[in-house]
Amino acid sequence: MTIRFNPRWLLVPILLLSLQFCRAQVVVLPSNISFNLGGSDAPDTQLWDLGGNYLLDMMVVNNRGAATEVRVSFALVQDASGRLSSITEANFGELDLGDNSFFAVVPRVTGKVTGSGGTAQVHFTVRMTGNGTLAGQTVNSLNASVTVNAETDATTGLLTGSAKFSASFPGFLSVNGRAQDFSTPMPQGANAAWNLSLQLAGLSKLTGTGIITTSSRPLGLDLSGKLKNGVANISAHGADNVANTVPGATGLSATMQLADPFDSIFFKGKLLGQRFVFSFPEE
Secondary structure (H helix, E strand, C coil): CCCCCCCHHHHHHHHHHHHHHHHHHCCCCCCEEEEEECCCCCHHHCCCCCCEEEEEEEEEECCCCCEEEEEEEEEEEECCCCEEEECCCCCCEEEECCCCCEEEEEEEEEEEEEEECCEEEEEEEEEEEEEEEECCEEEEEEEEEEEEEEEEECCCCEEEEEEEEEEEECCCEEEEEEEEEEEEECCCCCCCCEEEEEEEECCCEEEEEEEEECCCCEEEEEEEEEEECCEEEEEEEEECCCCCCCCCCECEEEEEEEECCCCCEEEEEEECCEEEEEEECCC
16 A cells, blocks of 8 residues: 655645744834833933922122122922923012012013933023012012022032122112022922833834923823834834823924833933933943
8 A cells, every 4th residue: 555645734734833933023012111211320310300399598799899688489390392481370479688678579481491411400580570669668660680590419409600680679779789699499300201102002013102200290191102122113203192191291392112022211301401321221
């Protein structure tokens, strides 16, 4: 009896083994990925969100060497692009020159936060109008301004730099001078630590959302990208429609690369006016 060998029967187990091997090679991106950034061990990842209440207490010296203590309180807002402005509601502040000189003022803030490498440069001017008392005498109007050029100091929690002050009290006097060794505390609770969380779906084409959580607020991201050969390349743009975030994310942008097992990240972007290029953890 002759038994004929049919090689087609070998194709079935070979095909099954091939499919099993292919399935084993599929890399699936975790649906939730999170990185805690901005710590002292990774200073180049520090992100500064500086909106809040400020009290500037400085010694202003004029060109004749006379010194005047000046205290100014106000609140400011930092948007996703780093622009600084006034709050929109209950925008009131105080100006105190000492010596029984106190004024209720309306502050108008303009400025910008820039920076890179984990250090932020802060430039803003506060223009004030109001009324009060000057050395015990009633003043019905005033115009004043303070301009600050400073940078963040993660060690002390201060903004340090220089400040210039001027004030005019019609019918009385004017005050002009500089505070060369200027420093002021950042808003209560402000620090450079932040969390980046990514929620992604898809096999080769990726979509999803992300959240940047600073010391004062969570901001949303729209995510898109591709996963190929175990490497995910992702683009991120600020979005105000992400759950559990607050409005004001428009202006955030970044690109990210994550490789299997997706426990590290290469990040390049612009957040709150500050530019970043870093790998975390550092290789």
